[in-house]
Amino acid sequence: MREFALIERLAQRLGSGRADTRLGIGDDAALIAPPAGQELAITTDTLIAGRHFPFETPAFDIGYKALAVNLSDLAAMGADPAWVTIALSAPKLSADWCDALLDGALAAIGDHPVDIVGGDTTRGELSLTITAIGCLPAGRALRRSAARVGDLIAVTGTLGDAAFGLQCWPMRDRASDDQRFCIDRLARPQWRPGAALRGLANAAIDLSDGLAADLGHILAASGIGARLAIDALPASAALTRACDAESRRRLQWSGGDDYELCITLAEDRLDSARAALDCPLTVIGTIEQQPGLRAFDDNGQAWGRDGERGWDHFS
Ligand SMILES: [Mg+2]
Structure with a gap:
């Protein structure tokens, strides 16, 4: 699957979510409008096959865990998760595999109002890098x-x-x-x-x-x-x-x-x-x-x- 096809696929499945997501997937960058008086908490984590998860891990579980560990970092700051970007490196991509990965990611998000606002795919060894952004009232982070x-x-x-x-x-x-x-x-x-x-x-x-x-x-x-x-x-x-x-x-x-x-x-x-x-x-x-x-x-x-x-x- 070519890169734009994957991004289009993600965009089709994600739809519109938060009102403060002014522009999601589809342009050179996403646009977000943080609520007044709030700080943004930002974290990023890379999961590499063979190091952070076994090679045989199902795509669903890879997507789930990659999201969960990043949302957990936001949670540990006391932030409400809001936006996520996904950078995927994989030797080859099939539509089914990408769908399963996204199913897992969305399952980890659950009912929380989180928008996936960007993504990137490259050919290489299997790894997944998530950046997660959350909001919290200024000065109220759990440090x-x-x-x-x-x-x-x-x-x-x-x-x-x-x-x-x-x-x-x-x-x-x-x-x-x-x-x-x-x-x-x-x-x-x-x-x-x-x-x-x-x-x-x-x-x-x-x-x-x-x-x-x-x-x-x-x-x-x-x-x-x-x-x-x-x-x-x-x-x-x-x-x-x-x-x-x-x-x-x-x-x-x-x-x-x-x-x-x-x-x-x-x-x-x-x-x-x-x-x-x-x-x-x-x-x-x-x-x-x-x-x-x-x-x-x-x-x-x-x-x-x-x-x-x-x-x-x-x-
Ligand atoms: Mg942590």
């Missing part, structure tokens, strides 16, 4: 540097499923139901609408590289530390059944690709934050003055071995 001593630390959803799904990927054709659940969580992560947490959370980050690493970014940016209850980390029923307890803890602690949100917030905002979300929000620890990330089990014993703690590289 990594805003955690405060005494804040609770909380995460959405469950942790560790995607990392376990990656372990199960080679045996996907004979996976159990629990393994299949985790493989699907890896392929189609559920990004969380973090805009609902504006004014409630202090700091936020989405969990792409694992709890220890990503919470570590908040701690470093905020110049503080944290104490976590390792047995409080939320786990899916599937992961709990599929792994022994210690394997599960390690996956929850350092496994990536879950795209849940990790936030810090004042204790008196917890109920409001829970009410604002359509998913569970679990308290897993507290922010402390002492730098570094410490985990304890239910017996009050320090958890983790050297090299597994995740905080060694930033403490």
